Structure formats: C-alpha cells, structure tokens
Amino acid sequence: MARHINSTAAALLGFLHQGPLSGWDLAAIANERIGDFWTVTRSQVYRELSSMAEAGLVSRGEAGARERVPYSITDEGKATFREWITREPGSDTIRVPMLLTLTFGEHLQRADIEAILERHRKQHEVRLAGYMKQADAGVGSPYGRATLEFGILYEKAVLEWFERVPGILDAR
Numbered sequence: 001m002a003r004h005i006n007s008t009a010a011a012l013l014g015f016l017h018q019g020p021l022s023g024w025d026l027a028a029i030a031n032e033r034i035g036d037f038w039t040v041t042r043s044q045v046y047r048e049l050s051s052m053a054e055a056g057l058v059s060r061g062e063a064g065a066r067e068r069v070p071y072s073i074t075d076e077g078k079a080t081f082r083e084w085i086t087r088e089p090g091s092d093t094i095r096v097p098m099l100l101t102l103t104f105g106e107h108l109q110r111a112d113i114e115a116i117l118e119r120h121r122k123q124h125e126v127r128l129a130g131y132m133k134q135a136d137a138g139v140g141s142p143y144g145r146a147t148l149e150f151g152i153l154y155e156k157a158v159l160e161w162f163e164r165v166p167g168i169l170d171a172r
Helices: 007-016 023-034 042-055 075-085 097-103 110-137 142-170
Strands: 058-060 070-073
Touching: 007 023, 007 042, 007 070, 007 075, 023 042, 042 058, 042 070, 070 075, 097 110, 110 142
Parallel strands: none
Antiparallel strands: 058 070
16 A cells, blocks of 8 residues: 655655665755755755655665665555656645745845845856756656756746846836
8 A cells, every 4th residue: 555755755766766876866866857946955865765764665775885875666665656646746836035035125225136136037047057058968758858848938937037127126
C-alpha cells in the first residue's frame, strides 16, 4: 500500500529512479533541475531521506567516498511515487518577496524602490540567460524542454513587467 508523501519527498523519489544517490547528490540535482521553481534545502533532503528510509520507501546503502551514503528507491517507494505523480498537482501560488515589499512601496523612498527593482531585474536577466544557454545546449527529455520553455517565457514576461513598472509608479 502506497503512503501519502509531500512534494519534496516525491521529488527525491523521482530523482532516485535514476539509480542510487547520496543526500549530497540529491540536493545538487534538485538545485540544478528544479531549484528555480521548487526550493529544496540540503537539510530537507536529509530529513526526508531519513523519514523515507524509516517508511521503507528508500534503502540506505553503505557509506562510500567522503562518507556519503547512497540511497536507492524500493518497490514501495516506486509505488508511492506512482501514486503521487498521478494525483492532481493543485493550483499555483505566487510568492514573490519583492512584490510583497513593492505592495507597501509608499513607505519607501523612490530611490530605494528603484534599487530593489534593479537588483531583481538583474537576477531575472541572469536566470533567463541561463535558461537560454540550456535551451541552446538542448535539454534531454521533452518534459524537461517543456519545463525549460515555461522558465524562458516566465522570465521574459517578468522582464517585460520590470520595463512597465516606472510608468505605473509615475502614473500614481
């Protein structure tokens, strides 16, 4: 019988379909492949691996180089992942700390707002450049390409928004 798991645990099980991986490896893969849209900290990885091992979803291997312990997905883990991946993902939630600050922008000096917007605009330019580099290199699966295309279009839309903000603020 499959168990209910959270999305972070499910992501780790998804990555473990590739073969045995250490917590260190899983954190690096998560940061690389889903880090721009799903936050997974190293401490979460180790906490989830411990819980999943206790639940029989993963098995713990022998410590190897640098004392890294490989974990493998079990049949129970595969069944649990299959149950998770077939469920309805749920609706999106926009959570952008910069937008929360901007919402209360009347409490800041215009120069402070402009500095915040410029820092964040640059971050989005860097992220878009990284996505474009990945697109030029060619992402393996069509699922990865679809996810990458979302990132590219998202970053372009955000950068367009940054261009509009000064006019919106001046219109007040």
